[in-house]
Amino acid sequence: MAQGLARQWNDWGIQILVLMSFTLQVLLLVFAETRRRKSPAPVRLLLWLMYQLADSTAIYTLGHLSVASSKARDPHLLAFWAPFLLVHLGGPGTITAYALEDNRLWLRHLLTLLVQVLAAAFVIYKYIKDGSTLLLLAAMLVFVVGILKYGERTLALWRANSSSIRSTLKYPDGEKEFNLSHWRKLRWPYPRKDQDNGDEEPPRKDQDDSSTIGDEELPRKDQDNSTIGDEEPPRKDQDNKSIGDEELLLGAHSLFHICKSMFADATLYLSKFNGDCSTRYASKDLFGLVEMDMSLMYDILYTKAAVDHTWYGYTILVFSPLATAAALMLFHYSSDKRGGGKANVGITYALLSGTLALETISLARAIGSTWACALMYCCGWERLLGAVTFLRRRTKAASKRRWSGSMGQYNLLHVCTRDKTELGNRLAAMLGLQNLWNKVHYSGTIPASAATDIKDRLLKATGLNAGHTRGVGTLETMKIDRNSAYLTYSSVTNDSFDDSILSWHIATDVYLSQSKMIGHQEKLVAAVRVLSNYMMFLLMAQPEMLPGPIRQGQYADTCNELDKVWDKCLADRKQGAVPDRGSPQKWWSMLKKLFQRDKPNASRMPQIKELATKLLSTIHNDADNDEEDPGFAPVFFLIARPAVEGPRLAEEFLAMDSDSFLEGIFYVWLEMLCYASHHCDRDSHARRLNNGGEFITVVWLAIHQQQHIGTVG
Structure with a gap:
């Protein structure tokens, strides 16, 4: 049997590899866009496998062709x-890098390009130069397409590095020169208005005014002064402001240099041009604007957008399907086709027609993209722009570029009140993977609607924009006395950031379960829980998004201490009670719980309240009384640990409890989030864009955009 398989592989191995390489290109084109929004872990794993296999399969097959072609029948x-394998190495335009680190390997791809081009040229020279002229011409056309596609990918990887992005942010001297140069780079302050907007067109000044683009340089307007693609009315929000997603996306293009300067850590040029753009768009939908900018930044970092939407990029996009179509016709009339086996001829037709289809799709996607719409707008191609925008509105292309709205959630008290007798917990404990199981099984996400109230309050907040403090500004604004709230102030000034998050997370849950002043503030309570759980999720699952050092050992020790307290609660509950063994669980019920995530929710609020009560009672134990309460370590031993500091903080909160105190807790958490976003490494923000982006990145961009409005305006 083994010999039979080996014989079959010798006969059909190359054919299988070539078809596999082409199939991977199709799958990458289809599924790569899922990374723009948060996708499940299995989908990400599958996409990673396809990305890795695509290059290795094409390289291996090309090397195999140079050796085994002489022994083949045709x-x-x-x-x-x-040459088709060169095209495959170029990859689809929807993905150039899977991770941010792939962009730094552009020199490796350049070397691979040179080696593989030489290998493909050797194969063509050795086996086709003596064949028919038509087949040689077809091979040369596909060969040129392959070189251009792979070179395009290598250039896109190089242009996605911080140094390359920073080099594109060169600001000329003088306001007028700044305006003119940025307008030519698809940035402009005043796009078309909609008659229902209620906004008046800003007066256009004379050409001699150094702060305004000259009249002859302004984008052309429709005679009816209507918004592009007026098939869909602009969205209305509660403040009676209106702006459509397509117009907002154009605004994101006009301010994209601000976003690029932040990701590249470059100095930002302040100008009235930027101020006018920011005021117009950010005042309508600030978070929508930065979400669109995040999507554009994703294009620069992980796709071929930085190269495709240039004059040479469009040239390649047009040339590739035309050259492939010509190669298909040449092969159809080639004499080599008639002497070949039916299977090999069929595979060749499949490669030619499939490549033609993929290249045509890539061209159509580029023409229908927002980058092309921005170019059409600047060039004044009204009819073409109207047709493309009509199709984009029908498919809601602009709205799909908004942030996915997914915020991670993780709650310590929820985890510590888990049922340790469940199958998953027992298996994790046996394998020593309890921390990993808790991280995966007990974390969850919330929809975008839950972040709406947080966004609204962030826009109205004052003193949060600097991002240099992590709560003390809010406490001082609330006029909380330092002497009576020493621990509260110390937790946001003296403690390390990971300790602050752990302590405030525990204190928040304990306070919410014990306070009697929050009964009529359900919406604010939900917002506080969301922020507290989100910061805990970042500390546990995405520590690179927080300013360091983030000590995972501190988190694990805190979990262990809370587990001891909950074990004590269970022991107290069972004293004097008849043991309840419960009904035996069915095996399918156990398996269902094993694969069903236990996300933070309200289902275990009674248990969390019981644990919170026990935590408050435990902190009053002296070291001499630790024998009476063996479920918790002595206070003097844990005096600097969050497991003790959290309940003590909650005790201070309850002592200061009032109708407005909950709002103060919310703004402390918000200030912590702003602090973390400001001090997070730029690369960490960029890495998360390939999985939908994080809310902390949205906050970071929104804060800086708001600062820009205030500075320039």
Whole structure:
């Protein structure tokens, strides 16, 4: 049997590899866009496997062709497949890098390009030069397409590095020169208005005014002064402001240099041009604007957008399907086709027609993209722009570029009140993977609607924009006395950031379960829980998004201490009670719980309240009384640990409890989030864009955009 499989592989191995390489290109084109929004872990794993296999399969097959083609039945046809593998190495325009680190390997891809081009040229020269002229011409056309596609990918990887992005942010001297240069780079302050907007067109000044683009340089307007693609009315929000997603996306293009300067850590040029753009768009939908900018930044970092939407990029996009179509016609009339086997001829037709389809799709996607719409707008191509925008509105292309709205959630008290007898917990304990199981099984996400109230309050907040403090500003604004709230002030000034998050997370849950002043503030309570759980999720699952050092050992020790307290609660509950063994669980019920995530929710609020009560009672124990309460370590031993500091903080909160105190807790958490976003490494923000982006990145961009409005305005 083994010999039979080996024989079959020798006969059909190259054919299988070539078809596999092409199939991977199709799958990457289809599924790569899922990274723009948060996708499940299995989808991300599958996409990673396809990304890794695509390059390795094409390289291995190309090397195999250079050796095995001479032994094949149709060496001319098999050699004709070599340039298609170059095209496959170029990859689809929807993905160039899977991770941010891939962009830094552009030199490796350049070297691979040179080696693989030489390998493909060798195969063509050795096996096709003596064949028919038509087949040689077809091979040369596909060969040129392959070089251009792979070179395009390598250039896109190079342009996605911080140094390359920073080099594009060169600001000329003088306001007028700044305006003119940025307008030519698809940035402009005043796009078309909609008659229902209620906004008046800003007066256009004379050309001699150094702060305004000259009249002849302004974008052209429709005679009816209507918004592009007026098939869909602009969205209305509660403040009676209106702006459509397509117009907002154009605004994101006009301010994209601000976003790029932040990700590249470059100095930002302040100008009235930027101020006018920011005021117009950010005042309508600040978070929508930065979400669109995040999507554009994703294009620069992980796709070919930085190269595709240039004059040479459009040239390649147009040339590739035309050259492939010509190669298809040349092969159809080639004499080598008639002497080949039916299977090999069929595979060649499949490669030619499939490549033609993929290249045509890539061209259509580029023409229908927001980058092309921005170019059409600047060039004044009204009819073409109207047709493309009509199709984009029908498919809601602009709205799909908004942030996915997914915020991670993780709650310590929820985890510590888990049922340790469940199958998943027992298996994790046996394998020593309890921390990993808790991280995966007990974390969850919330929809975008839960972040709406947080966004609204962030816009109205004052004193949060600097991002240099992590709560003390809010406490001082509330006029909380330092002497009576020493621990509260110390937790946001003296403690390390991870200790602050752990302590405030525990204190928040304990306070919410014990306070009698929050009964009529359900919406604010939900917002506080969301922020507290989100910061805990970042500390546990995305520590690179927080200013360091983030000590995972501190988090694990805190979990262990809370587990001891909950074990004591269970022991107290069972004293004097008849043991309740409960009804035996069915095996399918156990398996269902094993694969069903236990996300933070309200289902275990009674248990959390019981644990909170026990925590408050425990902190009053002296070291001499630790024998009476063996479920918790002595206070003097844990005096600097969050497991003790959290309940003590909650005790101070309850002592200061009032109708407005909950709002103060919310703004402390918000200030912590702003602090973390400001001090997070730029690369960490960029890395998360390939999985939908994080809310902390949205906050970071929104804060800086708001600062820009205030500075320039």
